[in-house]
Amino acid sequence: MPIMLSSLSLFLGTFICVISFFFLSFIDTSILFSDAKDKFYIVSKDISFLHTINKNFLNINDHEISDLTYVRGVKRVGKIYSSEFPCRIFLSSNINYYSEVFLESLDNQYLAIDKTGFNWDPSQNKIPLIISKEFLHLYNYSFVSSNGLPVLTEKTAELLPLSIEVKGNSNRKQYKATIHGFSDRYLSILVPMEFLLWANNYYAGKTKSEIRPTKLVVEISENDPGPFLDYIEKNNYVIQNNKVGISENIKLIKVIIIFFVFLGISIIIVSLFFIYFSNQLLFEKERENIIKLQLIGHSFAFIRSQLLNRSIVAAIITLVSAFSLGYVGIIYIMNQAGNIFEFENIKLRIFIVYAVITISFLLIIYITNRRLKIRGVF
Amino acid sequence: MLIKFEGTCLAINKMASNKITTTIESGENLNIIGPSGSGKSSYVNALIGLPSMLKGNIIIDDINLKNFHSNQWWMMRKKIIACVFQNLELFQNLTVADNINIVTGLYKSINESKIDFIIESLNLNPFKNIKAKNLSLGELQRLAICRALVRPFLLLILDEPFSHLDKDNIQKATQLINQISNDNQAGIILTSHSESQDFSFDKTIVLQ
Numbered sequence: 001m002p003i004m005l006s007s008l009s010l011f012l013g014t015f016i017c018v019i020s021f022f023f024l025s026f027i028d029t030s031i032l033f034s035d036a037k038d039k040f041y042i043v044s045k046d047i048s049f050l051h052t053i054n055k056n057f058l059n060i061n062d063h064e065i066s067d068l069t070y071v072r073g074v075k076r077v078g079k080i081y082s083s084e085f086p087c088r089i090f091l092s093s094n095i096n097y098y099s100e101v102f103l104e105s106l107d108n109q110y111l112a113i114d115k116t117g118f119n120w121d122p123s124q125n126k127i128p129l130i131i132s133k134e135f136l137h138l139y140n141y142s143f144v145s146s147n148g149l150p151v152l153t154e155k156t157a158e159l160l161p162l163s164i165e166v167k168g169n170s171n172r173k174q175y176k177a178t179i180h181g182f183s184d185r186y187l188s189i190l191v192p193m194e195f196l197l198w199a200n201n202y203y204a205g206k207t208k209s210e211i212r213p214t215k216l217v218v219e220i221s222e223n224d225p226g227p228f229l230d231y232i233e234k235n236n237y238v239i240q241n242n243k244v245g246i247s248e249n250i251k252l253i254k255v256i257i258i259f260f261v262f263l264g265i266s267i268i269i270v271s272l273f274f275i276y277f278s279n280q281l282l283f284e285k286e287r288e289n290i291i292k293l294q295l296i297g298h299s300f301a302f303i304r305s306q307l308l309n310r311s312i313v314a315a316i317i318t319l320v321s322a323f324s325l326g327y328v329g330i331i332y333i334m335n336q337a338g339n340i341f342e343f344e345n346i347k348l349r350i351f352i353v354y355a356v357i358t359i360s361f362l363l364i365i366y367i368t369n370r371r372l373k374i375r376g377v378f
Numbered sequence: 379m380l381i382k383f384e385g386t387c388l389a390i391n392k393m394a395s396n397k398i399t400t401t402i403e404s405g406e407n408l409n410i411i412g413p414s415g416s417g418k419s420s421y422v423n424a425l426i427g428l429p430s431m432l433k434g435n436i437i438i439d440d441i442n443l444k445n446f447h448s449n450q451w452w453m454m455r456k457k458i459i460a461c462v463f464q465n466l467e468l469f470q471n472l473t474v475a476d477n478i479n480i481v482t483g484l485y486k487s488i489n490e491s492k493i494d495f496i497i498e499s500l501n502l503n504p505f506k507n508i509k510a511k512n513l514s515l516g517e518l519q520r521l522a523i524c525r526a527l528v529r530p531f532l533l534l535i536l537d538e539p540f541s542h543l544d545k546d547n548i549q550k551a552t553q554l555i556n557q558i559s560n561d562n563q564a565g566i567i568l569t570s571h572s573e574s575q576d577f578s579f580d581k582t583i584v585l586q
Contacts, residue, residue, distance in 0.1 A: 292467045295426065296525070297456035297484050300448060 002278035003311050006271050007318040013267030014319055014361075018326030020260040022333075039220040040110070040185055042080070042240040043068075043232060059212035064235075068218065071231045075221035078110040079213035080186075081196055085168035085203035089177065089189070091160060097149055101164075104188040105196035110217045113181040120195035127164060128180040130190040131157070136182060154182050168203030186217075187240065215240065272364060275311050282307060312366060319358045327351070379404040379439055379458070379532055379565075383583070386424075386434035387417070397434065398583050404532065407566040409574055412585030418569035419464055421583075422537045425567070426461050427451040456484060460531035462539040464569075466522045470511040474502055474521055477510055481529050493528050499554045500524050501547070515542040523551055527558045534559055536568045540576075552576040 045058050060079075069077050083103040090098030108115045111130065118128050133154075140151050152160070162177040183190070200206045220228055232239060283290065286307070293303055385397045402408050412418050423430035424443060436443045438454075446454070455461075469477055478497070482488045497503055500520040505513060510521065519542045526534060534555065540548045556577065559566055568574055573582070 289469065292469060293480070294452070295428075295455060295461065295463070295467055296481050297452070297529070299452045299456075 010271035014322035016264030080215035120192040406580040416585035
């Protein structure tokens, strides 16, 4: 009975370790969110007192951009420009809705949606927009109830007759606007780069050389954004899309998983002690019989091996079962997860680690039980 | 095999005159006589490797038993010494047959017909499948004797082996022991309260 209980707890501890270690191995990829494959970070400068004095301190210069490209894991860096003129978006229909907005633009290669047709023709009075999905959610769950507005889906929103009114530098104009698509990567309203650069010049008097990006979009090429995140923190940048939340969540999840790893290891250690002491108790209980066996010619080593065979066999079965079950469970989870996770060589790594753990435990059980002594036996 | 007793006596016995020094050669028989508490079983325990109150040295083939390590004791008990203990040391929860098999299982070449003969001679056949805890003291003593005789030995130690046997059974057991010992060319060490007439002894140790 004690051997059975010890084996069960050994199984439980090993199983917890196996599953926890598996999750710890790939937690650095953004596993919990639908855009887990999105390795784009929106970066801007952390707002400090200096920025209240001069907003130009928010601009990111070419030197800073160049430094960022050299950080390990950074694949490419795109500039995001902001509008420097007031503008307003409204519905050109019976629905009374408008909002003061700002516009942003970036190179089309960083767009997360179909770029076809996302450009500006100066001869046409039409601007394509890419709206943030968050904006639509905000509209549906906040503006609709407070303003008696209709709920919109992405498809119905794309059909809305929108207009953008821009003014500045003694100029004022309304443009027809169409929603080209919705993005969950960028939180602002995006317009084609050609329009924004032209509009900043026409409505804000800024030349192309005077315009500086206030944000950057950074693509990370590795599963581990650690070096990039460290650089960001050290250089007073902040991350603006929800990757910050994800990173912090991942840290918290890692802490929790590590706790479970230690819990599993603690259970394993206690189980091994339990096996050792239950064998010791068994020897004490059978002491008289063991002495009798020795008196008629049996060796102590043989007697001990007969008694210990049970616990060693139980340990082998337990560890192999826990290892196999854990491994099968992991493969099942990986297959169910499909393309969300990236598992380069992880199967082989996990197999090697668990084989080492299993063999180590068996050696520990064998060595510690060989040291078992019986009081009074010669 | 040469067994030398040098100045042996009970630890609690302070009189120098009680120290025993004698030698037994291979095949010789020794009778250790003494009243209860004189230390007869201490000699047996010392020879078999159990904790003993015996002082002095027992030297077997120039090796002092005090210097034996566990492997040497194991070889001694397996190949050289067979013992009938005063408290029998049988496995109470095993049957008569199992108590015998647990000894014979140690040896690769055991003569099965010899085992049957010994069991038959000691009249243990009817009890083969009965657990030891259900036997009488006399039956247990016969089983202990049987278990000592079924295996090879060079020295047979008998610690008051007939204390619960009647005359008839003593006679049968004595005949059998003499026969098997002669076959093995083995010596006998017998402890008893008084001089034993069952065997012919080459040496006698009298304890007080």
